[in-house]
Amino acid sequence: MKFRARVEVQLRTGIADPEGATIERALPALGFGSVAHVRAGRSFSFEVDAPDEGAARTTASELADRLLANPVIEESRLELEAL
Amino acid sequence: MAPRIGVVVFPGTNCEHDVVQAVETAGGSGTLLWHGDAQLGAVDAVVLPGGFAHGDYLRPGALARFSPVMDAVATFARAGGPVVGICNGFQVLTEAGLLPGALQKNGRLRFLCEPARLVVTSTSSVLTSGSAVGDELVIPINHFSGNYTCDDATLRRLQAEDRVVLRYADNPNGSVDAVAGIANEAGNVVGLMPHPERASHALLGSTDGLVLLRALVGAATTYAAA
Numbered sequence: 001m002k003f004r005a006r007v008e009v010q011l012r013t014g015i016a017d018p019e020g021a022t023i024e025r026a027l028p029a030l031g032f033g034s035v036a037h038v039r040a041g042r043s044f045s046f047e048v049d050a051p052d053e054g055a056a057r058t059t060a061s062e063l064a065d066r067l068l069a070n071p072v073i074e075e076s077r078l079e080l081e082a083l
Numbered sequence: 084m085a086p087r088i089g090v091v092v093f094p095g096t097n098c099e100h101d102v103v104q105a106v107e108t109a110g111g112s113g114t115l116l117w118h119g120d121a122q123l124g125a126v127d128a129v130v131l132p133g134g135f136a137h138g139d140y141l142r143p144g145a146l147a148r149f150s151p152v153m154d155a156v157a158t159f160a161r162a163g164g165p166v167v168g169i170c171n172g173f174q175v176l177t178e179a180g181l182l183p184g185a186l187q188k189n190g191r192l193r194f195l196c197e198p199a200r201l202v203v204t205s206t207s208s209v210l211t212s213g214s215a216v217g218d219e220l221v222i223p224i225n226h227f228s229g230n231y232t233c234d235d236a237t238l239r240r241l242q243a244e245d246r247v248v249l250r251y252a253d254n255p256n257g258s259v260d261a262v263a264g265i266a267n268e269a270g271n272v273v274g275l276m277p278h279p280e281r282a283s284h285a286l287l288g289s290t291d292g293l294v295l296l297r298a299l300v301g302a303a304t305t306y307a308a309a
């Protein structure tokens with residue numbers, strides 16, 4: 001079976017996010033004064049060939065932990081859908 | 084015979100020739116190593132120089148750690164061989180797990196290219212053994228992701244074990260505890276963001292980097308004899 005995985009990587013809570021802070025500082029000038037607590041991150045998507053959803057999840061989360069995110073400063077969230 | 088300092092070249096590394104020239108000024112013999120080789124050959128110390136290994140894609144150092152040479156570097160480090168990561172090389176060492184913590188984007192998102200005032204805060208490393216605690220060195224920095232960060236327990240451990248070897252006098256990038264360079268437990272693996280090779284000749288404005296590189300050459304000589 002093929003699964004599409006989407007991994008979202010963000011800095012851990014408590015780790016300074018200068019990119020998010022810089023975006024947030026620009027918002028009032030654009031008229032988005034009601035928006036706050038911006039966090040920047042990255043998103044990855046890829047396909048996994050696996051016998052079932054559990055196996056696909058194991059592969060995708062291992063990839064997220066070993067490569068896509070640096071667990072020292074980042075955390076990742078995984079979503080899977082069967083294709 | 085001058086000790087052989089291997090300088091690793093990844094695709095995108097750009098400081099390798101500067102480092103070779105500077106270690107030769109410091110009394111060593113520099114040789115380039117290719118990242119795709121699984122062997123280091125006969126070297127007495129390894130430097131991971133600055134640049135943009137593998138384009139710095141994903142995160143600086145994130146892909147370089149999977150280069151074949153890195154297993155050999157880890158084996159060499161475990162055997163006590165001197166290993167120094169400069170700038171991008173420091174990022175590679177943290178991603179590879181040879182040093183704790185991580186380098187994230189500079190505070191205020193500033194790319195910094197300027198001389199940095201550093202203070203030697205530990206002499207128990209292959210890079211700072213020729214200095215005295217409190218010595219001030221002026222060595223250039225040139226980075227966007229040099230903001231050292233780690234969890235509180237790791238920081239306390241680094242401090243307690245005398246492993247923060249260099250601190251910034253003015254902390255330009257927002258690093259935790261003004262960390263500019265750290266060492267592993269044994270002191271044979273060191274990572275630092277400043278570029279000692281760019282402070283290795285009077286024409287460059289400072290020769291303070293030679294103090295560090297001479298210590299490295301000395302450590303390589305000791306390792307070769309052991």
